[in-house]
Amino acid sequence: MDGFAAFGIVGLTTAAVYAVIGSGLVLTYVTTGVFNFAHGAAGMMAAFAYWQLSAGWGWPVPVALAVVLLVLAPAFGLLAERALFGPAQRLGQAERLVMTVALLSGLIALARWVWDPNVPRPLPTFFAGRAPLRLGPATVTWHQGLTMVVAVAVAAGLWVLLHRTRTGAEMRATVDDRTLVVLAGGDPVRASRAAWILGTQLAALGGILIAPTVTLDAAQLSLLIVSAYTAAVFGRLRSLPLTFLGAAVVGCTESYLTGYLPQNAYLPGLRLAAPALLLFLALLAFPHRRLRGSDERAGRAPVPAWRGTALLAAAIVAAGTVLAAVLGEGDLVTYGPVFSLGLVALSYVPLAGYAGQISLCQLSMAGVGAVVWAHLGADGAWWALGAAVAVAALAGALVALPALRLSGVYLALGTAAFAVVLDRWIFTLPSFEVLGVRIALFDQGSVELAGPRLFGHRLDGGAELMVLAAVCLALATVAVAALRRSRYGRRLVALRDSEAAYATLGGGLLVAKVAVFALSAGIAGLGGALYGMQLRSVTADQFSLVAGLPVFLVAVIGGLGAIGCGLFTGTAYIGPVNLLVALAPGSQNLVALLPGLAGLGLARNPDGLIPAMRAGVRRLAQGLTARRGESEVPVEWWGVRRPWRPEDGEVLARGIAGS
Amino acid sequence: MNVLELRGVRAAHDGITVLHGVDLTAAAGRVTALLGPNGAGKTTTLRVAAGVHPASGGRVLLGGRDATGADPRALARAGVRLIPEGRGVFPNLTVRDNLLMMTRTGRTREEIEEAAFARFPVLARCAARHAGTLSGGEQQMLALARGLATDPAVLLLDELSMGLAPLVVARLYEQVAEIARQGVAVLVVEQFAAAVLGVADRAAVLVRGRVAWRGRPDDGLRAELSALYLGSPR
Amino acid sequence: MASLEVSGVTVSYGGNRVLDGVDLTAGPGRITGLIGPNGAGKSTLFDVVSGLRRPAAGRVSLDGRDVTRLGPARRARHGLARTFQRLELFGRLSVRDNLLVAAELGPDRRHAARAVTALLDRLGLEHLADSPAGALSTGAARLVEVGRALAVRPRLLLLDEPAAGQDGPETERFAALLRSVAADGTAVVLVEHDTGLVMDVCDEVHVLDLGKVIAAGTPAQVSRDAAVLAAYLGDA
Incomplete structure (x- = not known):
C-alpha cells in the first residue's frame, strides 16, 4: 500500500509537469491555430539555460529562475511569433506544422551544439536539503510538493486570465473570428503575442521543474513532451480542465507501470512508450470527423512528363556511377546515403505530396526495411529485398488505419507517436517467437547488413552498392512518375483536394489511403535496406523520430509534389553537410542546424524549391x-x-x- | 438628411462587373430596404458602403462628404457599422464576453451591458451562456447589441433574417425600427422581402447590379417582387 | 418507379431543426426544382440524399432501394451524382483529369478518356481542358462540376446552384444542356436561385422554407401559391 501511494505521488508530480506544459500548448493552439511541435523543445532550452545560469555560472537560483522565466522565455516566444508564425498566418496548416517541426529539429541541434551531450549535467532538485513531508503513508519531497503547487497555481491563474480579464476574452475571441476582433477594435496580433509569450513561459516552467528528475538530454527532454501532447489531446486541444485530467492519467500510468510492471526483457520499453501509446489511443478516440472539403491550401502536384522523368532517372544513375568511380571506400560510406535516403524522401511524394497525408514515421519504416534485410538477406538472396519492402508496406498499412480517422495535425501527431513507440519499445526488444517464428529486431544493439548477390557475385563493395542504390532510386522515381500519370495517381490527388467530392463520385477512401501508406512505406523500406547495406551496420537510433525529422524537412524544402524530391533530398541532406564538415571540421554542429533553419524559411516558398x-x-x-x-x-x-x-x-x- | 449616399457606384468581382451604377441613399431615422435575388449585388453594395470592397466607379458620400475608397477602419470610426451575413458573434465566448469585446470603442463594460440588456432583456437572462449555444434569433440580437455599442450613425445589416422563424424575424425588425427611430440610418439587405417590408420606410430592388425599382413599400413593390422571384413559366 | 424518394427527413443542428419531415420525389427524365430562401435547408437536403449527413429521422431511396444507411460512395455506385454549392473541384488536377477521375469511377471505365473528350465538347469546355481546375472563374468552375457529375453517367443528378455566376446567354445554353440531360433519362434535382431558369426548365417545383416543404407542383401552380407568396413577400 505504501508503494502504491508512493508511486501515486511520483505519478502526480510528473502529471503536474505535463499539465503545465500541456496547458501552454493548448493556450498557443487555441489562440493562434498553430500546433507547436517545438513546444517541448522550448521547455528543453529553458532547462538548459537554467542549468547554465545556476549550475554552470553559479548564479543564485532565484535570479536564474527569474532570468529564464521572465526574460528568456518571453523573448523566445515573442521572437517565434514575430519572426516565424506571424508571417506564416496566411500559410496553410500543413506549412505551419512543418515550420514547428523545423523549429523542433533546429532547437535539438542547437542544444547539442551549445551543450555537449557527452557531459553529464546534474541539476539539484528544489529545496533538496529539506526533509520530506509525510502525508499519511506517503512521503512527499519538497520538490514534488512545489511541482504540484505550481500546477495548481497555473490552473487557477489561467482560469482567471481567460475568464476574468479582457485580454483573456480577446485571446479566446481571436480563435473564433479574427476579422470580427478587428471590427470590434481589438488586436488579434496582440492576443497571439500574449499567447506565445505565456505558452513559452509555461513550457519553460515545466522544463525547469522536470529537468532535475531526468537526464538533461536535448532529444529526451524535447520528447518528454509526447506526454504533454497526450494530455493536450485528452483536452481535444481546447479544454484546459481536460488537459489537466489527461496529464494525471498519463503521469500515473507511467508511474504505476514503473512500479508494477513485471520484470522481464520485453517490457521496460513499454513504460517509455506508454505516453506515445496513450497518445495514439486518445487520437483514435477522437470523434469521427466529417468528410473534409477543399478548405485548405494544397501544394502543387504537377504531372511529370516522360521525357523529363527519363532524363532525371538517367541523371541519377549517371551521378551514382560517377560517384562510385571517383570516391574512395571511406567517402563511399559517407556519401552513399545520397541515394538510399533519397528513396526515403521520395516515399513522401505519393503520401504527402499527392495524397496530402503528413507522416512523421517514414524513417521508422526504413528501419523496418533495414531490419528485415539484415535478418533475411544475410546470404544476399534477392527475395529478401522483396520481403523488406513487403514488411515495411505492411507496417505502413498499419499506420494507415488511424489515418482514416485523422488528418492534418492529428495525423502528424499520430505518426510521430507511432515512431516513438517503435523507437522506445519495439526496436529495443530482444528477439522473440510468434507462432514458432523467431522475430529478431535490432538485437538490442546493432545489426550487420550484407549486400545482395547478383549472378553469383556478391555486391559488397561501397562502389557497387552506390550504383545499386542509384539504380533503385532511378527506378522508384520512374515508378512514382508513372503513378502520378495513372488513374490511381489522379485519384490520390483528387482525394486530397476534396474528400467529399471524391466520395460522392463513388471513390472508396479506405482502399486508396491504405494503399498509398503501404506503397510509400514500401519505398521507404527499400531505402532503409539499401541505407543499411551501405553503412554495413545499423542501430535503432539511426531510424528514430528525431533522426527522421531532418529528412522530412529537406524533402518539404525540395517540394513534396515533385518527383525530383528524392534526388534533391539525398543530395541536399548528405552533400553539403559532409562537404562542409570536410572543409571545416568544426562546423559539424552548424550543419546539423541547417535543415531546421531552412524549414523555417518555408514561409517564403511553400511549394518547395524544385518548382521554384x-x-x-x-x-x-x-x-x-x-x-x-x-x-x-x-x-x-x-x-x-x-x-x-x-x-x-x-x-x-x-x-x-x-x- | 441623407447620411449615406451612393452615386453611380460600380464594382467588380474577378474582373466581372457586378454593380452597374447603383444610386442609393439611407436617411437618418429611416429603415431603407435593399431587395433582390441572389447574385444581384446586394452584399457587394453593402461592402462598398462599408469600405471593404473597392468601387470601380461612382462615389460614396458619408454625411455629404466624399468617402469613396476610404479605409474600412476610418469608416468604422466615422460611425459606419456593418453586421455581416451570418452571425456576427464569437460563438465560444459568453454573451458578457462578447459585449466585453466592444470596450475598445471607448465605452465601459457597464455602459455597454446596461444598454444591451435594456434593449434585449433576453440577453441579460443568458449573459453567462456561450453565444454559440444561443438560438439564431438571440445570436442576431447579440450581434445587433454589439453593433450598437459603437453608437453607429449608419447601420448596415446583411440578411438578418437568414434561417430564422418569421416570428423571431418580426421581433428583430421591431428592434431595428426602434434603432432607426433613435436617429440611426439603417440600410437592410434582404433576399426575401417578407421580413423587412413591415418596417421599411423606403425600398429599392436590385436586379443584376442595377436598381430596377425604388419607392415606398406598397402593392407596386409586391407586384414587382412577385414577378421577379416567381416569374411566370415561359 | 421514382428515381429518388425522400420521406420524412429530419435534421437537427445545434437545437435548430434544419430539415423537418421533408418529402421529395424525382422521376427519370424529369427536372425537379427545389427553391426557397437562403437557409431553408436545400443544401442540407442534398447532403442527406448524397450520404454526407445522417438524418435524425426519415429515409432516402434510390430506384426503390433504401439507401439511408449507406455511405456516399455506395450511393454513388447506385447512380447518384451531385455538385456542391461551395465548389469542391479537384483544384490541382486539370479540368480534363477532374472529369477523368469521375469517368473512371463510373460504370464504363474502359472508354473513360473518349467519353471525357465528348463531354468536354458537349459542355463547351475544350479550351479549358488542360487548365488546372483551381484557377477557373466561378462560372466555369460550376460548369466543370456539372461535367464531373455527368461523367459518372448518373441516373440521378443533384445540382446545387449550377448557374450562379453565369450571364444571360450562358444561362440559355445551360438550360438547353439540362433539358438534354433529362432527355437522356436522367432524373435531375435542381437547386437554383435564378427563379427564371427554374420556372423555365423544371417539370415540377418544390418550395422549401425553414426546413419544411411548403408547396409543390408545376411552376405555374407554385408561382400562384399563397403560402409561397407569403414566404417570399411576407403576408400583407
Missing part, C-alpha cells in the same frame, strides 16, 4: 523579371499596417468565395 527552381529557369529562358506580388501583411491588417489598395477587396472577395 524550375520556374526560375523558365523565367530566365523567357527573359522576364518576376515581381513578388504577395504581401507579407496578414489580411486583417490590410488598410492598417499598409495602405488599402484598390485590388485588395477583390483579393478578399476571391478568398471568401474560394473558402
